[in-house]
Amino acid sequence: MAAMARPGNRPPDGRPGRGAWFLVLPALIPILVLSVGPLLYGIALAFTDSQSGRTRPTQWIGLLNFQDLAQDRLFWESFRIGLQWAVGVTVPQFLLALGLALLLNQNLRFRWLARALAIVPWAMPEIVVGIMWRLVYQPDAGLLGDALGTDKDWLSDPTTALPAVIVVGVWAGMPQVTVALLAGLANVPRELHEAAAVDGAGAWRRFRTVTWPAIRPIALAISALSFIWNLNSFALVYVLTNGGPGGRTRLPMLFAYEEAFRYGQFGYAAAMGCVLVAVVSVLLAVYLVGRLRGDDR
Numbered sequence: 001m002a003a004m005a006r007p008g009n010r011p012p013d014g015r016p017g018r019g020a021w022f023l024v025l026p027a028l029i030p031i032l033v034l035s036v037g038p039l040l041y042g043i044a045l046a047f048t049d050s051q052s053g054r055t056r057p058t059q060w061i062g063l064l065n066f067q068d069l070a071q072d073r074l075f076w077e078s079f080r081i082g083l084q085w086a087v088g089v090t091v092p093q094f095l096l097a098l099g100l101a102l103l104l105n106q107n108l109r110f111r112w113l114a115r116a117l118a119i120v121p122w123a124m125p126e127i128v129v130g131i132m133w134r135l136v137y138q139p140d141a142g143l144l145g146d147a148l149g150t151d152k153d154w155l156s157d158p159t160t161a162l163p164a165v166i167v168v169g170v171w172a173g174m175p176q177v178t179v180a181l182l183a184g185l186a187n188v189p190r191e192l193h194e195a196a197a198v199d200g201a202g203a204w205r206r207f208r209t210v211t212w213p214a215i216r217p218i219a220l221a222i223s224a225l226s227f228i229w230n231l232n233s234f235a236l237v238y239v240l241t242n243g244g245p246g247g248r249t250r251l252p253m254l255f256a257y258e259e260a261f262r263y264g265q266f267g268y269a270a271a272m273g274c275v276l277v278a279v280v281s282v283l284l285a286v287y288l289v290g291r292l293r294g295d296d297r
Helices: 018-045 064-070 073-104 111-118 126-137 143-148 161-186 190-198 203-231 235-240 252-261 266-296
Strands: none
Touching: 018 266, 064 266, 073 111, 073 161, 073 203, 073 252, 111 161, 126 143, 126 161, 126 235, 161 203, 161 235, 190 203, 203 266, 235 252, 252 266
């Protein structure tokens, strides 16, 4: 005779029992309250004329905010800058992290110390990183100016502000990419490298035929996530330039922040947030579809 299922065990039909839901609730409730709830409220706010300091009730205006947003040249300019920033940070960040991960994966002396130092920027808050690099870029007594023998104001010059901020973004985000790639490299069997070396394969061929196929899923995942994180950047650029000079580093999140908390246009800023959420959702969907197709092959 089959044993009867006890409370909290999985029922015979394979569905989770009531006890499983009680175990999930402590983790599910904070997600609903702190993530899903504000997201739904922000989406609803985008369809209203909510503003700060108003005495009359907020009214439902439908798609009017989105219609105005479609004609807002400044927002789409900030979106273009955001794409430049995201690509400009993600690509060199990945290439440098890959080189550093390959180096730290070798049998070097004090490798443990090098690995520890490599993740220092990751452990620093973005506010601290921004303040530190402002001191580096300072025209009068900055380290970069002293090294190059110039008093150029890198963050205030329209031609150098965005590249200077991109350098900081690459430096700040490279450790997390390096750690992810190191984890992938640790799973590559050394026997494959040794066999390829015996067959006469050089370093580049071993990387192309052995290393890259093994770490490719991790590389694609961390690159996609880095691009999304960089597109949603706020704190680092806010501390470095506050969107200046002349809006040359005004990312979409900075633009939405200014509309909400400087000009009090909460509904309009919420509409900008909805556009950004839609863009990120599309990027995630494209990435997930690509992963599913790759797994089916």
